[in-house]
Amino acid sequence: DAGVIQSPRHEVTEMGQEVTLRCKPISGHDYLFWYRQTMMRGLELLIYFNNNVPIDDSGMPEDRFSAKMPNASFSTLKIQPSEPRDSAVYFCASSFSRRELFFGEGSRLTVL
Amino acid sequence: GDSVTQMEGPVTLSEEAFLTINCTYTATGYPSLFWYVQYPGEGLQLLLKATKADDKGSNKGFEATYRKETTSFHLEKGSVQVSDSAVYFCALSVYRGSTLGRLYFGRGTQLTVWP
Numbered sequence: 478d479a480g481v482i483q484s485p486r487h488e489v490t491e492m493g494q495e496v497t498l499r500c501k502p503i504s505g506h507d508y509l510f511w512y513r514q515t516m517m518r519g520l521e522l523l524i525y526f527n528n529n530v531p532i533d534d535s536g537m538p539e540d541r542f543s544a545k546m547p548n549a550s551f552s553t554l555k556i557q558p559s560e561p562r563d564s565a566v567y568f569c570a571s572s573f574s575r576r577e578l579f580f581g582e583g584s585r586l587t588v589l
Numbered sequence: 590g591d592s593v594t595q596m597e598g599p600v601t602l603s604e605e606a607f608l609t610i611n612c613t614y615t616a617t618g619y620p621s622l623f624w625y626v627q628y629p630g631e632g633l634q635l636l637l638k639a640t641k642a643d644d645k646g647s648n649k650g651f652e653a654t655y656r657k658e659t660t661s662f663h664l665e666k667g668s669v670q671v672s673d674s675a676v677y678f679c680a681l682s683v684y685r686g687s688t689l690g691r692l693y694f695g696r697g698t699q700l701t702v703w704p
Binding site: 510519570580 | 623630631632633634635638678691692694695696697
């Protein structure tokens with residue numbers, strides 16, 4: 478079975494540009510999570526969805542960040558405009574109900 | 590609030606040494622506790638879990654016991670291998686009714702095992 482698929486794996490962009498990260502959860506999973514990982518702050522939950530509906534977005538840093546889940550098989554995390562402090566590894570994870578989280582391999586973002 | 594505190598790394602051991610990574614938690618309800626492992630360049634993978642007090646989670650030679658009296662969930666392995674080199678994360682989640690609670694992660698502990 479395919480796991481959680483994220484794209485791109487690596488993104489290098491310049492400050493001020495728009496960045497879109499994509500995630501395809503495992504088929505049948507009803508929860509989807511976006512995490513950010515940095516050396517300074519560790520793993521931070523940004524937002525999570527249940528059945529495509531955002532449940533908790535209190536971790537989204539500011540209005541420059543937005544996330545959507547238009548259907549059960551696709552989600553995006555958008556940063557506009559991007560800033561150097563957004564440089565991090567962004568992980569998507571999915572879960573079926575109360576069971577374990579399955580993480581993607583991450584998208585490493587570098588904002589110059 | 591709910592939180593997890595785990596020992597700072599990095600931890601460096603020789604092959605076949607005994608490993609302990611400490612983890613303590615604070616929770617307002619009855620949490621489930623987890624250890625996740627992240628190998629270089631990969632996402633996190635569930636290593637083991639325990640859902641109630643005195644449960645012992647185990648996998649790949651790793652063990653952790655849910656100790657409610659000390660609010661701890663320390664990770665142990667009797668004999669580490671080079672392939673165990675990774676970052677280990679302690680985590681908790683408090684289920685509230687039918688809703689999956691947030692998963693709170695510790696800061697992670699880097700383990701390096703030398704041959």
